[in-house]
Amino acid sequence: MTDRALEPGENGAITWHQVEEEHHDHGGGATILGFWIYLMSDALIFTSLFAMFGVVSGNYAGGPTSREVFELPLVALNTGFLLASSITFGQAIPHIEAGRVGPTRFWLAVTGLLGAAFIAVELSEFAGLVAEGAGPQRSAFLSAFFTLVGTHGAHVTCGLIWLVTMLVQIGQRGLTTDTKRRLMCLSMFWHFLDIIWIGVFTFVYLYGVIR
């Protein structure tokens, strides 16, 4: 039996099967496509919020205008955090593919910390606005602003919970087919949120200041 197993033909077949496994391993094809469709539908949720903000962004109801409430240095800092977190997640990808647990956890942890910093700055911005009487109930403009930016922030918070879950899972199970596929979906989710943020900082903050 042992001799037969060492025959080249037998070996070749085994190798070929392993290659097949490799493809499944990377693809999770249906899952990736399904998750992509989810991201596209999530983009449509943000689309409706952007449209609403675009329609009422000038309706200040005698309250503070966008130029008065937005602090661009704070927004620039926040944008930097989120963009950096997107780039550090990208650093983890080759390590995930190669199955290196240590570097993967390191880059994911850095990504998580940057994401947490983003949420912290955003919450302090919201708290400051509410404290100076520019809360969501002040005007249509501020309602739309809090809804749009808050929805994005809620997504990032969900992403953070997912990321911490994956850190624990990698610690317990290592980089298996399942954890790799989940990390690929999380990576898509994270990059997607950064793309939404491009729309937010341009359309809401920068355009709000020059309009």
Next chain:
Amino acid sequence: MSTSPTETHHAHGDTHGHGSPRGYRIGAGLAILLTILPFWLVMARPLSSPGLTAALIFALALLQIVVHVTCFLHLDTRSEGGWTLLSFLFTTVIVVLTIGGSVWVMFHLNANMMPMPNGPMH
């Protein structure tokens, strides 16, 4: 389906061919540049015209979205047999119609409103 099961697997294997590290670095560099530029345009105001500045920052945002989608999400014509690209284009059409249409219609609605007794709304 003319493709054999093996070929289908190949197509799926390409799915998220996460691109090369080099492509990622180029994307990261472009993303940083395309983020700093609009903030500089608005915070330092090198151009006095608000209209021109607005047009520029919107153009830069569109460019940055394209960079992120191609370099970070690795969207191309081959991934998932073209389905990701098709759904992305469909979403883009809906996004443009919804945001552009809403803003356009409501702008004209506001402009054609009767004057309010207590002055304009905004």
